[in-house]
Amino acid sequence: MKPAHRLALGTAVVAVPLLLALVGPFLAGEAGPRGTSFTTGGGHWLGTDFTGRDVLRQVLLGGRPVVVVALTATALTYAVALPVGLAAALTRRPWLEELLTRPLDVLLAVPSLLLILLAAAFLDPGPAGITVLVALVAVPDTTRLVRAAAADAASRPAVEALRLQGETWARVALGHVARATLRTLVTDAGVRLTGALYLVGTAAFLGVGVAPDAADWAVMVDRNRAGLALQPWAVAVPAALVVALSLGTNLLFDAALHRKKAA
Known part of the structure; x- marks a missing residue:
């Protein structure tokens, strides 16, 4: 598929959930009286959910928490992983590299589901806690990727020349090494955001930091699956x-x- 086609298709596909997350809460209106669980019709275009609420209204309200948490968690992940990974790749002190990477290796060895359950015991419920939790799970793997991608660029003669010229660490790391790893990071960013969406959904399925009847797409999928045969739209x-x-x-x-590759 040509890049232009990918761009057009990706824009068309992502536009619907993003627009719903952006303007959905303004279109939701006031909550009406609750009806019977898992029914269709009766003035409810998409039927009712497991508590008898209008599914369309829940869909309009449920996108913003998922999108905001996933995007913020992904940005927070790179805000931590990028400087740590670059520092580990550029340092000439083995002890500093060990200090930066070994604690992350310990976190990486812990299954993400177990880490979610453990961290939830210490984090406050709500969007902020879920955001920190998702970022905490993603940081070790992202840092290792940044370090691996930056290690090759850090060993090039151009980096040594910049060091000999007395350039600052920020100039070397961000001006040269980070730019050399940009393609890898761009490729990883899409995967990382998808992983964040998965972890947000997993946390919602486990009831970590999210109310069991919250207006949230991930919560809706989990809580309404019992009535899938009766009212599939809710899932x-x-x-x-x-x-x-x-x-x-x-x-x-x-x-x-x-x-970028074509350019």
Whole structure:
């Protein structure tokens, strides 16, 4: 698929969940009286959920928490992983590299689900706690990737020349090494955002930091699956929106990567 086609398809796919997350809460209106659980019709275009609430209204309200948490957690992941990974790749002191990477290796050895459950005991419930939790799970793997991608660039003669000229660490790390690893990081960013969406959904399924009846796409998929045979829209619509967000994001990052390669 050509980069232009990837860009167009990715934009079209991701536009729906992003627009719903952005303007959905303004269109949701006031909550009406609750009806019978898992019914269709009766003035409810997408039926009712497990508590008798209007599914369409829940869909309009449920996108913003998922999108905001996933995007913020991904940004926080790189805000920590990028400087630590660059420092580990550029340092000439083995003890400093060990100090930076070994604690992350310990975190990486802990299964993500177990880490979610353990961290949830110390984090306050709510979007901020979930954001920190998702970033905490993703930081070790992202840091290792940044370090591996930066190690090759850090060993090039150009970096040694910059050091001999007395350039600052920031100039060397950000001005040269980080730019050399940009393609790898762009490729990883789409995967990382998809992983963040998965972890947000996993936390919601486990009830970590999220109310069991919260207006949240991930929560809707989990809580309404018992009535899938009776009222599939309560599961199918939020699940499709989460998939569209993930797929569209990866298509956009792929398009950007191929356009940069072509340039």
